[in-house]
Amino acid sequence: MSDAPSFLTAFLDFDRIASGDAAQVMASVRQRPDAASVFVFDDRTGERLDLDLRPESSDAAAPAEEAPRGVGRPRLGVVAREVTLLPRHWDWLSRQPGGASVALRRLIDEARRNYAERDSVRAAREAAYRFMTVMAGDLPGFEEAARALFAGERERFQAQIEGWPEDVAAYAQKLAAPSWAAA
Structure with a gap:
């Protein structure tokens, strides 16, 4: 998941009615009497978004409850997840310097560079x-x-x-x- 700002584009029928950052597009769409008929797309993924178009309430500024702490090191952005590998893969990973996690991170970074x-x-x-x-x-x-x-x-x-x-x-x-x- 990227921390980049979200840019959206809104369509009514086949006409583009708004484009820009999420806050601008949402404000523009909310002002329209035909807002329920508007399709909003994420400019990065092309996905149609299902957005809550109700007017913003004053409760929106209230802090969200803190989620229960998970496995990993969330403050560093590390989240534990499950990986399923065959025994030969685990054997190879166990022989790598730094262990399985270091080897997997190195392989992923190399693949990201090579196939970007x-x-x-x-x-x-x-x-x-x-x-x-x-x-x-x-x-x-x-x-x-x-x-x-x-x-x-x-x-x-x-x-x-x-x-x-x-x-x-x-x-x-x-x-x-x-x-x-x-x-």
Whole structure:
């Protein structure tokens, strides 16, 4: 999970009505009489968010109850979770300097460095597809656009979404853009 600020985009029908940080978009959507019909998307993941659009109450400033302390070192951001491996994997990990946790962290950091570009392309394509499924799933060319997106065929993708409503096509292109830049 990222600590980066959340940027959202809101649509009413096929029109983009708000875009920006979460607080700005939520304030804008809450002011609308048709707020219940608005779809809000996370700009990072393309996911449609189910948001509480009720006006903010004064109770929102009250401190939340502290959650029970879990296993690990929460103050350092370390949370214990379960990993299932085969005996040969545990044997190999036990022979590594620093133990299993150090070896796993080192392997993960190396994989993140080596596959960062590939992961970025995949994330951008998945984000664009999530959005497209909700907003353009019934539009002409959707299936071909999705195929082109995952095949990395930018020109074919753009040709398929050309007839879509302007704001929907523009947002789909925005979400997909990192996958074209990296390819």
